[in-house]
Amino acid sequence: MDFWYVIQTKPKKEEEASSYLALKGLEIFNPLLETFIERNGRMNRTLKPLFPNYIFGKFDLMEKYALVKWGRGVKKILGFEGFPSPIAEEVVFQIKDRTDSNGIVKKKKGFAPKDPVRITSGPLRDLTGIFEEWVPEKERVRILLNLIGYQPRIDIHYSLVEKIN
Numbered sequence: 001m002d003f004w005y006v007i008q009t010k011p012k013k014e015e016e017a018s019s020y021l022a023l024k025g026l027e028i029f030n031p032l033l034e035t036f037i038e039r040n041g042r043m044n045r046t047l048k049p050l051f052p053n054y055i056f057g058k059f060d061l062m063e064k065y066a067l068v069k070w071g072r073g074v075k076k077i078l079g080f081e082g083f084p085s086p087i088a089e090e091v092v093f094q095i096k097d098r099t100d101s102n103g104i105v106k107k108k109k110g111f112a113p114k115d116p117v118r119i120t121s122g123p124l125r126d127l128t129g130i131f132e133e134w135v136p137e138k139e140r141v142r143i144l145l146n147l148i149g150y151q152p153r154i155d156i157h158y159s160l161v162e163k164i165n
Contacts, residue, residue, distance in 0.1 A: 002027075003086035004058045006078040007068060014049045017073030024067055027058040031095050032104045036159040038122060043139075043157045050105055054078075056092050116164045117143055119156065128164065129154075 009017040018030040031050040036043045049055075053075075057068060061084055068077055079085040099105050111117065115131040129143040132153065141158045144151045 007057050008075045013073035020072040029056040117161045118164050
């Protein structure tokens with residue numbers, strides 16, 4: 001019977017282990033996190049593992065143990081006292097519910113109109129403002145900055161803004 005297991009990979013080998021085991025017929029889930037890094041004034045999108053050095057695999061332990069244990073990029077199958085232990089299927093389903101069709105978990109920031117926000121990096125770092133609206137086609141948000149006697153309206157990448165309480 002097939003159960004979900006957490007497979008620990010060698011450092012930075014999540015993709016290699018996922019590909020190898022998927023080619024061998026196992027159901028593999030390697031959730032990725034979408035992040036943005038500012039370089040030279042531009043926002044660059046990168047994908048990183050949601051759980052670095054770990055992937056999920058669904059397989060029959062009796063049939064596929066050796067294949068997984070000695071698979072390319074695999075360090076071990078997690079468990080207790082040296083024995084692999086399955087995890088609840090609901091755990092994997094809850095993570096899958098938060099991913100898109102490519103297995104990417106997108107950071108959702110729950111901004112609502114009139115929420116106070118702060119800019120977290122860049123030349124406007126630490127300035128505060130009021131969230132106005134999403135500009136989805138550019139992955140940006142529109143905010144009204146709080147400056148002395150003036151409230152300019154700016155569009156900024158959503159990853160550079162955080163909600164303040």
